[in-house]
Amino acid sequence: MKIDGVPYQSIWRGADGSVRVIDQSRLPFEFATVELARVEDAARAISSMMVRGAPLIGATAAYGLALGVREDPSDTAIESAAAMLAGTRPTAHNLAWALSRMRGTLVGVPLSARAEAAFSEAAAICAEDVEQCRAIGVHGASILRRLALAAPGRPLNILTHCNAGWLACVDWGTALAPVYRAHDDGIPVHVWVDETRPRNQGASLTAFELAAHGVAHTVIADNLGGHLMQRGRVDVAIVGSDRTTASGDVCNKIGTYLKALAAYDNGVPFYAALPLSTIDWSITRGEQIPIEQRPESELTHVTGQIETGGLATVRVVPIASRALNLAFDVTPARLVTGLITERGICEASVQGLRQLYPGLGSAG
Amino acid sequence: MKIDGVPYQSIWRGADGSVRVIDQSRLPFEFATVELARVEDAARAISSMMVRGAPLIGATAAYGLALGVREDPSDTAIESAAAMLAGTRPTAHNLAWALSRMRGTLVGVPLSARAEAAFSEAAAICAEDVEQCRAIGVHGASILRRLALAAPGRPLNILTHCNAGWLACVDWGTALAPVYRAHDDGIPVHVWVDETRPRNQGASLTAFELAAHGVAHTVIADNLGGHLMQRGRVDVAIVGSDRTTASGDVCNKIGTYLKALAAYDNGVPFYAALPLSTIDWSITRGEQIPIEQRPESELTHVTGQIETGGLATVRVVPIASRALNLAFDVTPARLVTGLITERGICEASVQGLRQLYPGLGSAG
Numbered sequence: 001m002k003i004d005g006v007p008y009q010s011i012w013r014g015a016d017g018s019v020r021v022i023d024q025s026r027l028p029f030e031f032a033t034v035e036l037a038r039v040e041d042a043a044r045a046i047s048s049m050m051v052r053g054a055p056l057i058g059a060t061a062a063y064g065l066a067l068g069v070r071e072d073p074s075d076t077a078i079e080s081a082a083a084m085l086a087g088t089r090p091t092a093h094n095l096a097w098a099l100s101r102m103r104g105t106l107v108g109v110p111l112s113a114r115a116e117a118a119f120s121e122a123a124a125i126c127a128e129d130v131e132q133c134r135a136i137g138v139h140g141a142s143i144l145r146r147l148a149l150a151a152p153g154r155p156l157n158i159l160t161h162c163n164a165g166w167l168a169c170v171d172w173g174t175a176l177a178p179v180y181r182a183h184d185d186g187i188p189v190h191v192w193v194d195e196t197r198p199r200n201q202g203a204s205l206t207a208f209e210l211a212a213h214g215v216a217h218t219v220i221a222d223n224l225g226g227h228l229m230q231r232g233r234v235d236v237a238i239v240g241s242d243r244t245t246a247s248g249d250v251c252n253k254i255g256t257y258l259k260a261l262a263a264y265d266n267g268v269p270f271y272a273a274l275p276l277s278t279i280d281w282s283i284t285r286g287e288q289i290p291i292e293q294r295p296e297s298e299l300t301h302v303t304g305q306i307e308t309g310g311l312a313t314v315r316v317v318p319i320a321s322r323a324l325n326l327a328f329d330v331t332p333a334r335l336v337t338g339l340i341t342e343r344g345i346c347e348a349s350v351q352g353l354r355q356l357y358p359g360l361g362s363a364g
Numbered sequence: 365m366k367i368d369g370v371p372y373q374s375i376w377r378g379a380d381g382s383v384r385v386i387d388q389s390r391l392p393f394e395f396a397t398v399e400l401a402r403v404e405d406a407a408r409a410i411s412s413m414m415v416r417g418a419p420l421i422g423a424t425a426a427y428g429l430a431l432g433v434r435e436d437p438s439d440t441a442i443e444s445a446a447a448m449l450a451g452t453r454p455t456a457h458n459l460a461w462a463l464s465r466m467r468g469t470l471v472g473v474p475l476s477a478r479a480e481a482a483f484s485e486a487a488a489i490c491a492e493d494v495e496q497c498r499a500i501g502v503h504g505a506s507i508l509r510r511l512a513l514a515a516p517g518r519p520l521n522i523l524t525h526c527n528a529g530w531l532a533c534v535d536w537g538t539a540l541a542p543v544y545r546a547h548d549d550g551i552p553v554h555v556w557v558d559e560t561r562p563r564n565q566g567a568s569l570t571a572f573e574l575a576a577h578g579v580a581h582t583v584i585a586d587n588l589g590g591h592l593m594q595r596g597r598v599d600v601a602i603v604g605s606d607r608t609t610a611s612g613d614v615c616n617k618i619g620t621y622l623k624a625l626a627a628y629d630n631g632v633p634f635y636a637a638l639p640l641s642t643i644d645w646s647i648t649r650g651e652q653i654p655i656e657q658r659p660e661s662e663l664t665h666v667t668g669q670i671e672t673g674g675l676a677t678v679r680v681v682p683i684a685s686r687a688l689n690l691a692f693d694v695t696p697a698r699l700v701t702g703l704i705t706e707r708g709i710c711e712a713s714v715q716g717l718r719q720l721y722p723g724l725g726s727a728g
Contacts, residue, residue, distance in 0.1 A: 028682040193685070195663070197561060197585040203681045211684040219687040221561040221663055222586050223619025227655070227693035230621070255587025257594070261625040291591070299559070299585055302666045304678030312678050314668030317567045318392040320575040321557070323583040329591035 001166045001180065003031070003212045009171045010056050011063065011126065013119070019063045023050050024167055028208035029305040036060070039068030039081045046088040046095075049199070053168020054242045054278055055129050058094030061085045062125045065102045066118035073114035078106060091251065091292045091328050093243040093280045098125055126170045132275040132342035133172035140178025140238065140273055140340040141185060147235050147269075148187050155190040155216060156182075157235045159225050162196045162253035163205035164240025164273065174240040174273040176206070178340065183215050191217040192234060194225060196253060198299040198325055222255050226262035237263050238340070241274040248333035248348030249286030250274075254326055260335040272331070272348070273340040279353065281360055286330030296323040365530045365537075365544065367395070367576045373535045374420050375427065375490065377483070383427045387414050388531055392572035393669040400424070403432030403445045410452040410459075413563070417532020418606045418642055419493050422458030425449045426489045429466045430482035437478035442470060455615065455656045455692050457607040461641045462489055490534045496639040496706035497536035504542025504602065504637055504704040505549060511599050511633075512551050519554040519580060520546075521599045523589055526560045526617035527569035528604025528637065538604040538637040540570070542704065547579050555581040556598060558589060560617060562663040562689055586619050590626035601627050602704070605638040612697035612712030613650030614638075618690055624699040636695075636712070637704040643717065645724055650694030660687040 001008065011021045019036045025048065026032055034050065036042045042064025045051045051060045068081030082099045089095055105121040106114050148156045164175035172180060182189050191210055196202035203219050210217040220228070228234050237259055243251040250256070250272040263270035283289060300317040317323055336348035346352035365372065375385045383400045389412065390396055398414065400406045406428025409415045415424045432445030446463045453459055469485040470478050512520045528539035536544060546553050555574055560566035567583050574581040584592070592598050601623055607615040614620070614636040627634035647653060664681040681687055700712035710716035 029679075195561065195680075197559065197587060200680055203685075207682050207685040211682055217685060219663065219681045219685050221618065221689070223561055223617075223622065223693075224688065224690055226622040226625065227618060227690060230651075230694070253587075254585060254591060258587065258590040258622040258626055261590065261629055262622055265625055287594075299583065302668060302678060302680060304666060304680040306676060306678055312670060312676055314666065314670055314676050314678055315393075316559075316564055316666060316668040317583045318571050318575055321567075321571040321581060321583050324588065325585070326588060326591060329587075329594070 001171060001213050010167050011059050011170060019067060021045060021051050024052060024205060025050050028204045029311060036067060038071065039064045039084065042067060043084050043088050053163060054092040054094045055169040055275060057089060057092045058098035058277060059126050059129060059170055061095050062098045062102050062122035065099060066122045069118040070115040073111040078103065089292060090290050091242050094277045097277045129169055130171045133169050133174060133177045135342040136174055136273050136340055137172050137177030137181035139344050141181035144178055144182040144187060151235060155188040157190050157192060157233055159192040159234045159237040160206060161194040161239050161256050161259055163201040165206055165209045167205050167209055168240060175238045177273065178238060179215060180213060189215060191215060192228060193217050193219045194222050195219060197222055225259050229262045229266040229268050234268050237268060237270045239272050241272045241278050242328055243289055244274055244279045245283045245286055246281045246353060247284045247350050248336060248339060248353060250331045250336055251286060251289045251328050254329050257329040257331045260331040264335045269337040270335060271338050271340050272336055275342050286332060289330060292327040294325045294327050296325055299323040299325045365535060365573065365577050374531050375423050375534060383431065385409060385415050388416060388569060389414050392568045393675060400431060402435065403428045403448065406431060407448050407452050417527060418456040418458045419533040419639060421453055421456045422462035422641060423490050423493060423534055425459050426462045426466050426486035429463060430486045433482040434479040437475040442467065453656060454654050455606050457644045458641045493533055494535045497533050497538060497541045499706040500538055500637050500704055501536050501541030501545035503708050505545035508542055508546040509551060515599060519552040521554050521556060521597055523556040523598045523601040524570060525558040525603050525620050525623055527565040529570055529573045531569050531573055532604060539602045541637065542602060543579060544577060553579065555579060556592060557581050557583045558586050559583060561586055589623050593626045593630040593632050598632050601632060601634045603636050605636045605642050606692055607653055608638055608643045609647045609650055610645045610717060611648045611714050612700060612703060612717060614695045614700055615650060615653045615692050618693050621693040621695045624695040628699045633701040634699060635702050635704050636700055639706050650696060653694060656691040658689045658691050660689055663687040663689045
């Protein structure tokens, strides 16, 4: 998608072969790109959340492994690079998925050819992600088009939580892909952007990318969505997913469950948009998904822009108080109207997913 | 309640007759008391949220009117002082209630005696509030005592939203009164404190007063409560109310409805604690309650403490993005396990409230 008219992806290889990403921890106030030179840089970029979002984590891990292989293509080195990358974020299923795919590709490849094979596979993972997100956009936009027909003369109000836009993927996004597609197709849309505490990915990243692409939006406190649904001001909610069980339970950014409850209570359709790589066929109950606990400081401190333009960090919780920062929750399939995938839209259930992914669904 | 061992109330008259409040907009990092010298000071203290919380707003408006009367006891001046105070916050029912009671008291009182009568009535409103909150604490603690028996060997986990503690009232609090009473009675309690965006009253005020009184607590993002309930980590939720309909719908800080949905979905008891003055007998449907829209800046900017100790304000939303800041939502009575009032605990319904307030309930 575009920033100030310039097309960008969230991770790319420069003409000199370097791997570059956008430092998302400095958005929306500073736009900077950073080179990942070694596998350690990629691991740090993921764990520090310079890059985040399930698909982009997978893509960064893939390029990270390629960077490691370029340095040392031995099996031992690959093993240790993969372990380092796998340990960065426990919840995102794409991380394990991308690493396993990368390692599978390198099996039996002579040492001298491994670096090229690894970079080529990482590029393929990125290209597939772009294509999957594009397809999610097409399928999801069909829902928005239908809902817009029922709301003539005003923009369609879409609520989203966290950032599942192109910054979370390589391009297009998952939850936002249908929004971009609908917007580009001339359907008037307006997005309610959940701030998404504690890391404010909605206020900082979703708002940034929607503004950069020219999509109408309003930032709201995470507390507001339920009230807006009660008052008929939300036509549809679309979120991403960091891991989806074979039964359609959706693990996503903390607070997603609360919005799903409100949508259900008010008859507002609630969709999760996700690519195949997000589905964990080995798990059928959301409670089995490990929930990442992140540092208290993400909640106790807030970083933003001071009036003179620089960034500052302020403490918002008394020093005498502790904080608990769990990053994800699980929305049970019963609250999910449907899953929007690159293959189409399905019910959030074992049956629904099996219909879209016959081979994989039954393998679980 | 106590701060560093010193007993405080949230509003009081000094020995010299001055009216003083705690500047809550500077908590938790700066503790300062401020004199309200004129009715304009009281109005500004309410609208700027130097004082907040439904009962304290009522108490401050009462003293504000007394300050106005001291300056000019004429009917015209009282009319205009009351109008100024009534316009400060549209949702809190206590505001209108306190002003109407104050004006009723002054009817027929000779001009020369009005100031004394007004101060005396304001003091009576405060004293009654303290007694009501104390009684709410006693009734609510009986619920906590019963729940604690079912959870032996560990602290009882209570979730609260926003600040309905003693800082929101004159003393004790509404939602927190049962917590303080239980704590003082030796029942081990632990409070999950919702941060409460956008103004962070949970992180700044609830955490502050619980810490000052020595009650175990953990600050959490507003997004976390649903997940904690799913995992059995919340035994009961207690919130305050800014206005309660005659049918038991609870209007409270934005986001309360989402927690009530999660509590209902997980079988967690959900109570609202409130004094008589919060009940609006003229309204039977929550949708009829006007919802205050506050400045965007409360969401787009965050104030906190910088490392060197001073306060700073940082922008957390891109300049290109708009924000919407509605301060309250309505939790339908069907999601409320019960109302804890100064007269006891009742069902959130017309029948429940009528049983506790026979004369008033039938007047609606």
